[in-house]
Amino acid sequence: MTSISTPQRDALKCDLHSSRRDEQLLHALLTTNQMAEADRLTIDYGITAETLMENAGRAVATAIMNRWNICPVVVLCGPGNNGGDGFVVARLLAEANWPVRVALLVPLEKIQGCASYHAARWNGPIDTLTTATLEGAELIVDALFGAGLSRSLEGVAAQVLTAASAKNTPIIAVDVPSGLMGDTGENMGAVPCVLTVMFFRKKIAHLLQPGKRLCGDLIVANIDTPSSVFDCISPDCYENHPSLWVNALPILNVDSHKYNRGHALVWGGWPMTGAARMAALSAARVGAGLTSVAVDTSQNDIALSVYAITLTSIMAKPVTTQQDLDTILSDKRITGLLIGPGAGVGSDTKLRVLSMLKSGQATVLDADALSSFQQDPESLFQAINGPCVLTPHEDEFSRLFADLVPTSDNKLARARAAAKISRAIVILKGNDTVIAAPDGRAIINANAPSTLATAGSGDVLAGITLGLLTQGMEPFLASAAAVWLHGAAATHFGLGLIAEDLPDQLPAVLKQLVQLKKQPDT
Numbered sequence: 001m002t003s004i005s006t007p008q009r010d011a012l013k014c015d016l017h018s019s020r021r022d023e024q025l026l027h028a029l030l031t032t033n034q035m036a037e038a039d040r041l042t043i044d045y046g047i048t049a050e051t052l053m054e055n056a057g058r059a060v061a062t063a064i065m066n067r068w069n070i071c072p073v074v075v076l077c078g079p080g081n082n083g084g085d086g087f088v089v090a091r092l093l094a095e096a097n098w099p100v101r102v103a104l105l106v107p108l109e110k111i112q113g114c115a116s117y118h119a120a121r122w123n124g125p126i127d128t129l130t131t132a133t134l135e136g137a138e139l140i141v142d143a144l145f146g147a148g149l150s151r152s153l154e155g156v157a158a159q160v161l162t163a164a165s166a167k168n169t170p171i172i173a174v175d176v177p178s179g180l181m182g183d184t185g186e187n188m189g190a191v192p193c194v195l196t197v198m199f200f201r202k203k204i205a206h207l208l209q210p211g212k213r214l215c216g217d218l219i220v221a222n223i224d225t226p227s228s229v230f231d232c233i234s235p236d237c238y239e240n241h242p243s244l245w246v247n248a249l250p251i252l253n254v255d256s257h258k259y260n261r262g263h264a265l266v267w268g269g270w271p272m273t274g275a276a277r278m279a280a281l282s283a284a285r286v287g288a289g290l291t292s293v294a295v296d297t298s299q300n301d302i303a304l305s306v307y308a309i310t311l312t313s314i315m316a317k318p319v320t321t322q323q324d325l326d327t328i329l330s331d332k333r334i335t336g337l338l339i340g341p342g343a344g345v346g347s348d349t350k351l352r353v354l355s356m357l358k359s360g361q362a363t364v365l366d367a368d369a370l371s372s373f374q375q376d377p378e379s380l381f382q383a384i385n386g387p388c389v390l391t392p393h394e395d396e397f398s399r400l401f402a403d404l405v406p407t408s409d410n411k412l413a414r415a416r417a418a419a420k421i422s423r424a425i426v427i428l429k430g431n432d433t434v435i436a437a438p439d440g441r442a443i444i445n446a447n448a449p450s451t452l453a454t455a456g457s458g459d460v461l462a463g464i465t466l467g468l469l470t471q472g473m474e475p476f477l478a479s480a481a482a483v484w485l486h487g488a489a490a491t492h493f494g495l496g497l498i499a500e501d502l503p504d505q506l507p508a509v510l511k512q513l514v515q516l517k518k519q520p521d522t
């Protein structure tokens, strides 16, 4: 059992030196600079730039041949190495008897380095890039710009991509859809592709929206970059994956009893009781030994009846005054707190949040608990001195951080800045949820299906996070695990999902994780 009183600080960094390091590094997200460094190190290692480009182009050609039957293809090549990859794709498809045409954005003399080596190995005709080049193509390979994109697309490149998109011809992107900024996911002229093949590792743009949507399906190709490049490159952002946190999940053993699994407390508001009840159930399902709801009985007696009648293993505790809440919070056996779902926005919620934070116990602040501090976010941030997780959606985020974090920044940068300002873990929710820690660690989640866009699913996420924190899991890893479990639970259920279905999917999803945890080290 993980000790409840001793948080595993910096656990992700520690884990990276653990037995799962190699597996974790498979999920590293690299910046374009780190990717260029990886190429440089690979070349030092003895693999030539020409071979790397050959491997990259071959990966794209293979992906195309695996998915489509022979058909007319046009390869759009740009001025840099992305275009060089395109020449390799064209040659390999042609060698496999595909009808291939190449269209080049710049005069051939402008192509340099290993791109020029591979351009010379293409012995078919080279058209000048115009919209006319798209005629007759049933597949389009977009090898115009990749990691070297430095400004918005314009002129003929923009026109051709727009025309290609309008034709609905499937577009396969080499590395990234041209016009997508690799480090931010910002769209500077890219059009939607059906497939993106990238090399060695994903970049941030492959997971952050709108990049993720523009990329279509993702294939990460092995181009023989040795994993030893990570001796020199230290990623600080990962795609969410169990290998990052499975070793930190709370485990049961023969000495486990309900008290050493932790006691979770959820604030139960009125009249929106469903939110707190779903959160409490989720905390219990993910393993909190005891779960209680502190029911707001300050307005009437019905609230207590509603909670008491609808909850079974979860206890309802009446709270009429602030003093009642403080008395409950003084019980040190309560090891995790959540307020926000159905709490109501206002000064009462603010006071309750501040009491919870003062207790020093791990606290999740969601929904109304965040919105209640819209006029005075500093008072919230000052009160955060212990383990704390904030779980805003975009509107809640802007209520707290609009004046502090530039809205023009990408989601990863905004979540990181907010975590630093608030000194809490920030789970910035959405299809591309970002989990960020004050020290800069960050994880981007990619397993969430859009069936989660249903009322109350955020309450369940807050409850899962609470349940893991309650058991003593380090807050950053608990947050990442919760977000992943939430997505996996939704996927496990499938279509027709409503929020109350989610807690019941957790046992099946946890079972898979327990198997993974038992597996010998990779």
Ligand SMILES: NC(=O)C1=CN([C@@H]2O[C@H](COP(=O)(O)OP(=O)(O)OC[C@H]3O[C@@H](n4cnc5c(N)ncnc54)[C@H](OP(=O)(O)O)[C@@H]3O)[C@@H](O)[C@H]2O)[C@@H](O)CC1
Pocket (backbone or CB within 6 Å): 035, 038, 039, 052, 053, 056, 078, 079, 080, 081, 082, 083, 084, 085, 144, 145, 146, 147, 148, 149, 150, 151, 152, 153, 154, 174, 175, 176, 199, 200, 223, 225
């Ligand atoms: N491990 C790996 O990842 C491997 C990666 N490889 C491949 O290398 C690719 C990166 O290649 P790269 O650095 O040459 O950059 P790339 O994107 O081809 O273009 C740069 C050129 O475009 C120009 N330019 C920029 N923006 C522009 C605009 N809006 N409009 C017009 N022009 C613009 C820019 O000009 P400048 O900004 O200097 O004016 C420069 O001339 C990478 O994506 C992958 O496909 C593989 O080959 C091997 C292994």
Ligand SMILES: Nc1ncnc2c1ncn2[C@@H]1O[C@H](COP(=O)(O)OP(=O)(O)O)[C@@H](O)[C@H]1O
Pocket (backbone or CB within 6 Å): 367, 393, 429, 430, 431, 432, 433, 448, 449, 450, 451, 452, 453, 454, 455, 456, 457, 458, 459, 460, 461, 486
């Ligand atoms: N299109 C989507 N794809 C994946 N996940 C989504 C999508 N829309 C919402 N979600 C997830 O569902 C949850 C919704 O939370 P929230 O907006 O707080 O809803 P509520 O307040 O109704 O509980 C978040 O975890 C969010 O990441």
Ligand SMILES: [K+]
Pocket (backbone or CB within 6 Å): 082, 142, 143, 144, 145, 146, 173, 174, 175, 176, 177, 178
């Ligand atoms: K591209």
